[in-house]
Every structure is written in C-alpha cells, then in structure tokens.
Amino acid sequence: MSILEEIARERRKAVEEEKKLLSLMELERLLEEREILRKAALKNEVQENDASSLKSLATEGKSFYQALAKEGLSIIGEVKKASPSKGIIAEDFPYLQIAKDYEAAGIDAISCLTEPKYFLGKDQYLQEIAHAVSVPVLRKDFLIDPYQIYQAKLLGAKAILLIVSLLGERELKEFLSIAGKLGLDALVECHDEEEIRCALSVGAEIIGVNNRNLKTFSVNMENSLSLRNLVPKGQLFVAESGMSKPEELRLLEEAGVDGVLIGESLMRAESKKEKLQELRSLLK
Numbered sequence: 622m623s624i625l626e627e628i629a630r631e632r633r634k635a636v637e638e639e640k641k642l643l644s645l646m647e648l649e650r651l652l653e654e655r656e657i658l659r660k661a662a663l664k665n666e667v668q669e670n671d672a673s674s675l676k677s678l679a680t681e682g683k684s685f686y687q688a689l690a691k692e693g694l695s696i697i698g699e700v701k702k703a704s705p706s707k708g709i710i711a712e713d714f715p716y717l718q719i720a721k722d723y724e725a726a727g728i729d730a731i732s733c734l735t736e737p738k739y740f741l742g743k744d745q746y747l748q749e750i751a752h753a754v755s756v757p758v759l760r761k762d763f764l765i766d767p768y769q770i771y772q773a774k775l776l777g778a779k780a781i782l783l784i785v786s787l788l789g790e791r792e793l794k795e796f797l798s799i800a801g802k803l804g805l806d807a808l809v810e811c812h813d814e815e816e817i818r819c820a821l822s823v824g825a826e827i828i829g830v831n832n833r834n835l836k837t838f839s840v841n842m843e844n845s846l847s848l849r850n851l852v853p854k855g856q857l858f859v860a861e862s863g864m865s866k867p868e869e870l871r872l873l874e875e876a877g878v879d880g881v882l883i884g885e886s887l888m889r890a891e892s893k894k895e896k897l898q899e900l901r902s903l904l905k
C-alpha cells in the first residue's frame with residue numbers, strides 16, 4: 622500500500638469516529654447557526670460585549686483565490702510540525718507565533734496541516750490560526766469524506782486541499798461542488814498530465830502540482846515547470862514542495878506560475894521574515 626493510501630485509510634477511520642461525536646447533520650446545523658450570527662454581525666447587530674470571535678466573523682478578508690490571483694508570484698507558507706518524508710521538522714512548534722510571523726512578513730496565504738498521525742497536525746492549530754490572522758488559511762489534509770469539508774469551514778478555513786489521486790473524477794466533482802456551496806476555495810493537487818486534465822474537466826480553478834513524488838519522496842521542480850502549460854491562464858497554478866532558494870522561485874515566476882507552497886524551508890528558518898525576504902529577493 623502506498624503512503625497516500627495508508628494515510629487515507631487512517632483518515633477514513635478517524636472520520637467515522639468523529640461522526641459518532643458530531644454527526645454531519647449536527648455539523649451542518651452548527652454552520653447554519655454561525656451563518657445567521659455572521660449575517661447579524663455584518664449588519665452591526667452584534668452587541669459591544671459579544672465575544673470578539675463573533676465580531677471577527679463579520680470581517681471577511683481576502684479569499685484564498687484572490688490571494689493567489691494578485692500580480693506576481695504569491696507565497697503560501699505552511700505550518701507543519703512533521704512529515705512522513707522528513708520526520709520531525711520543528712521540535713519546538715509555536716504554531717500560532719509562526720502563523721503571526723508569516724503574516725507580519727507579508728505572506729499571501731497560510732497552509733495548516735491538520736492530519737494528526739503522519740504530520741502531527743491538529744484541527745485546533747487551524748482553528749486558532751484562522752482566527753488570529755487575516756490572511757486566508759488552507760486546511761491541509763487528506764480529504765476523503767465531505768464531512769471534512771464542513772469541518773474545514775467550521776474551523777475557519779478559507780480553502781481546502783483536494784488530492785486528485787485520492788478522489789477520482791466523480792468524487793472530485795462532488796467535493797468541489799460542496800466546497801463551492803460553503804464558500805471555500807479548493808487547491809486541487811495533481812501529479813501528472815492526466816490528473817490535470819481531470820481536474821480541469823470538473824472545473825477546478827486552482828491547480829497545484831506537487832514536486833514531491835509520494836512513492837519515492839524525491840522532489841523535482843521540473844514537475845511543475847513542465848506541467849505549467851497544461852493549465853490555461855484563466856485558472857491558477859501553484860507549485861508545491863521542495864523549494865528553498867530564490868533562484869527556484871524566479872524560475873517558477875518566469876514560467877508563469879501564480880503561487881508556491883513552501884513548508885520545510887520556512888519552518889526551519891530562525892527568522893521567517895528574513896527567509897521570506899531572501900526567497901523573494903530575485904522576484905520582479
């Protein structure tokens with residue numbers, strides 16, 4: 622079994638357990654109630670003494686799509702404690718401070734791992750981060766059940782990751798439509814030409830190409846460079862994984878890539894601000 626299938630199997634088990642604590646119907650109810658509160662907050666009906674989280678509901682901020690569509694190469698910074706390929710990346714893991722440092726350094730969006738077993742992520746990290754920053758936050762996880770999309774929304778995510786090889790065309794289409802209904806953007810992860818064609822055929826608007834081969838864990842930036850031209854300019858293109866140098870970002874920018882997703886090299890940097898400055902130093 623590949624690592625991807627192994628993780629997906631664990632996620633299926635975990636979701637079944639979570640549903641016992643809170644059913645999909647209850648989860649949908651919670652979201653509806655919050656939507657009513659949000660609309661009230663927008664109309665200024667929230668009282669002065671109401672919890673500040675309610676007030677923050679009223680401020681929408683940029684969407685994930687908008688953050689990537691802006692002029693020039695956008696950077697998505699990842700908050701990640703560990704990974705199957707690298708083991709523990711951040712022994713000390715002040716996730717909230719990391720997210721705030723990213724934002725202060727001018728990052729365009731944040732990706733937060735919530736997968737607990739292989740990446741040591743937590744829903745709580747996403748929830749706290751989404752409420753503490755005003756840049757859009759992506760739920761980085763292995764989504765195999767619509768339940769997790771509703772969860773992402775409730776936790777405060779603005780976007781979800783959908784991995785084509787985990788879903789196939791029919792489910793990808795269904796998950797995209799649920800995300801759309803909830804006002805979430807989707808980063809649709811592809812590994813080859815066939816997956817990109819599949820993603821485009823079901824209307825994906827943000828295509829991500831992972832430079833990491835999930836079978837061998839090797840990274841090759843050629844993956845995203847060579848697949849860039851398969852995605853029309855009307856859709857957004859994100860290069861994922863393995864980037865750490867300003868020269869790499871410049872090459873991707875020149876190839877017309879809209880965004881890069883960077884985890885490890887930012888996580889290991891003492892100063893997020895200096896690392897981001899360095900990474901951006903050769904961009905237009």
Ligand SMILES: O=P(O)(O)OC[C@@H](O)[C@@H](O)c1c[nH]c2ccccc12
Pocket residue numbers: 699701761762763810831861862863864882883884885886
């Ligand atoms: O830490 P890196 O090499 O910069 O990679 C970040 C991100 O691309 C990687 O974490 C990732 C890409 N696709 C995923 C799917 C699930 C979990 C994680 C990922």
